[in-house]
Amino acid sequence: MKFIRATLAIILIISSSSCKKETKKEEKIAPKKVIEKKIDSVKPKVVKEVPKEKPWDSLNHKNVTAFLTEYGKQNKETKVVIKTKYGSIKLRLYNETPLHRASFVFLSKIGYFDKTVFHRIAGDMAIQGGESDGQESTDIKNKYKNYRIPAEMSDKRKHVYGSLALARQLDYNPYKKSNPFNFYIISTKRGAPHLDGDYTVFGEVISGFSTVRKISKVKTGRSDWPIVDIPMTITVLD
Structure with missing residues (x-):
């Protein structure tokens, strides 16, 4: 009997201990719930979106080909008109x-040429524009790092x-890169074949030849x- 009583006592002690342990576990749950409520009540931080850089602000002498290739895909116009006091040239x-x-x-489109003039009349050979005082x-x-364009010459043009x-820089320019800020229009019916292979022809006059001739004759x-x-002002048409 003593052995049985002792055994029962041990069982009761173990049961009592396990109950206490379970009670302690339950007591630890409540604080977690409180923490979760506090976290939920915190307002999320508002992250301000950084405005994207204007696409043309990235153009420089290092990314010319990549920039102009992408710009050309998004801007497919092929006609422009130059307006002057002597008339228009399309x-x-x-x-x-x-x-x-x-x-x-x-x-x-960014209005560069609108701030320039026809600055050189090369006899009756060509009228040249794109510079200003x-x-x-x-x-x-300076903003666009005086970028230059790789030559795109063709025997067909x-x-x-x-x-x-x-136009282009003659010295230290073995690849004949073009100066994008300085253009010229051939103003003589004889043409200028001596320039072929040295400068990129990239367009032609489709109306306004009389204006070209008037400009070519100024003093x-x-x-x-x-x-x-x-x-001058230059407007992109279509």
Whole structure:
């Protein structure tokens, strides 16, 4: 009997201990619920969205091809009009020279050429535009790091009457990269075949030849700069 009583006592002690342990476990649950409620009551942080950089602000001398290729896909216009006090000149840009076309459309749309003039009348051979005495055009060039365009010359595109091409730096330019800020239009019916293979022709005059001729006859001073400035505006059509 003593053995049985002792055994029962041990069982009761073990049962009592396990109950206590379970009670302690249950007591630990309540604080967790309180914590969860506190967490739920905290308002989430509002993350301000950083405004995306304007696409044209990324253009520089290192990413010219990639930028102009993408810009050309999104801006497929091939016609522009130059307006001057002598009349208008309508131009068609070639898709076969995608980088030059995209660059000319880009600079026209941001208003670069509207801040420039026809700054050189090369005899009756060509009229040249894209420079200015003002600071605004210089600021735009600096903003885009004076980028240059890889040559896109073709035997099919010659310097004939009304051809549109870009000027370029002659020295230290073995790949004949074009200056996007400086264009010229052939103003003589003889054309300028001696320029073929050295400069990229990327468009042509489709109307306004009379305006081209008028500009080609103005009086010039030093460096063939017209004595009276010939400002311009260029509008992208379609």
